[in-house]
Amino acid sequence: MTVIATEGLSKRFPRVTALDRLSLDIAPGVTGLVGANGAGKSTLIKILLGLSPASEGKAAVLGLDVATEGGAIRERVGYMPEHDCLPPDVSATEFVVHMARMSGLPPSAARERTADTLRHVGLYEERYRPIGGYSTGMKQRVKLAQALVHDPQLVLLDEPTNGLDPVGRDEMLGLIRRVHTDFGISVLVTSHLLGELERTCDHVVVIDGGALLRSSSTDDFTQATASIAVEVTDSDAYADGTAALRETLEKAGLAVATAEREADGSPASGRVLFVEVTGDPTYDTVRDAVAGLGLGLVRMEQRRHRIAEVFRNDPGQPNEAAPPPDPTSQPQPQVQHQHQPQEGGSGDVV
Numbered sequence: 001m002t003v004i005a006t007e008g009l010s011k012r013f014p015r016v017t018a019l020d021r022l023s024l025d026i027a028p029g030v031t032g033l034v035g036a037n038g039a040g041k042s043t044l045i046k047i048l049l050g051l052s053p054a055s056e057g058k059a060a061v062l063g064l065d066v067a068t069e070g071g072a073i074r075e076r077v078g079y080m081p082e083h084d085c086l087p088p089d090v091s092a093t094e095f096v097v098h099m100a101r102m103s104g105l106p107p108s109a110a111r112e113r114t115a116d117t118l119r120h121v122g123l124y125e126e127r128y129r130p131i132g133g134y135s136t137g138m139k140q141r142v143k144l145a146q147a148l149v150h151d152p153q154l155v156l157l158d159e160p161t162n163g164l165d166p167v168g169r170d171e172m173l174g175l176i177r178r179v180h181t182d183f184g185i186s187v188l189v190t191s192h193l194l195g196e197l198e199r200t201c202d203h204v205v206v207i208d209g210g211a212l213l214r215s216s217s218t219d220d221f222t223q224a225t226a227s228i229a230v231e232v233t234d235s236d237a238y239a240d241g242t243a244a245l246r247e248t249l250e251k252a253g254l255a256v257a258t259a260e261r262e263a264d265g266s267p268a269s270g271r272v273l274f275v276e277v278t279g280d281p282t283y284d285t286v287r288d289a290v291a292g293l294g295l296g297l298v299r300m301e302q303r304r305h306r307i308a309e310v311f312r313n314d315p316g317q318p319n320e321a322a323p324p325p326d327p328t329s330q331p332q333p334q335v336q337h338q339h340q341p342q343e344g345g346s347g348d349v350v
């Protein structure tokens, strides 16, 4: 069963192609839609809601055709828009009740569902205060509540973590996960941060320039990022410590590539090696190789692929076009066994 299906979906504006022959099948559960700013995420959501016609191709949401059954789709789907759209001078309760009524709930059910939903998103105490006085995090919760209040089968959440600090982001991601686990509602959530979707979603869809780069389960995706970045010093014995380490690691059977770019995207000095992690012993092999050669270990850190590279190259295979590591990953002066990709942070911005 699919909740969202698109086939050759395109959307062209006079000067830009926002979606380019996108074909997707999204199953029930929590799905992340990742792409850089301008990748076409919001455009896709508007087409899926039946609010904007596609230039070509077709799409169905919950089996309903977006071109002809937009009204029926919007009855069954909740939508959290990206941008601030809340009236400042009404309370969360008043606003969410209003949205519930707009979705067709009778007055008593609307009030009841509003109270439940606001409690679920953690806004119960403040529900009678005007929204204008809310923090960004509270406003995001109101937007989430209004998307959930009519008990939809699917919610489309457009950048729900925008503007939130790391703690607020974690809380929002937890809420989103519970939307599915507690209520069985399927979720399509967009973000330009890969890390946060990895933690929250069962499945990740990546689009770039309106085209599909890849659609795969989060497990597959995480697997594909299993490599580490290693940088060492030179020594009297090894004028080129990096080359010596590379040779030693390759002799030990590890796949090694030289980074072409630094974390900030500038051309690399050739001193950072990407080593494919095949299992726990990889970390020990690298540590032992560095120690055996008598080199100083400058950094050894979990590397995060940049998304475009992950999906354009053979996943899991470090290669000469390999991207820089996660720009915010912290250098780890000590050898650590860190087998999960680092999460969150703005460093995994697509």
Ligand SMILES: Nc1ncnc2c1ncn2[C@@H]1O[C@H](COP(=O)(O)OP(=O)(O)OP(=O)(O)O)[C@@H](O)[C@H]1O
Pocket: 013, 014, 016, 017, 018, 035, 036, 037, 038, 039, 040, 041, 042, 043, 044, 082, 159, 192
């Ligand atoms: N109404 C419009 N008229 C012209 N161009 C548009 C329109 N809406 C979107 N676009 C363009 O289509 C492309 C995709 O925009 P879209 O808003 O879907 O991207 P996005 O992935 O949601 O990015 P963001 O996270 O920045 O919102 C962009 O180049 C944008 O400028």
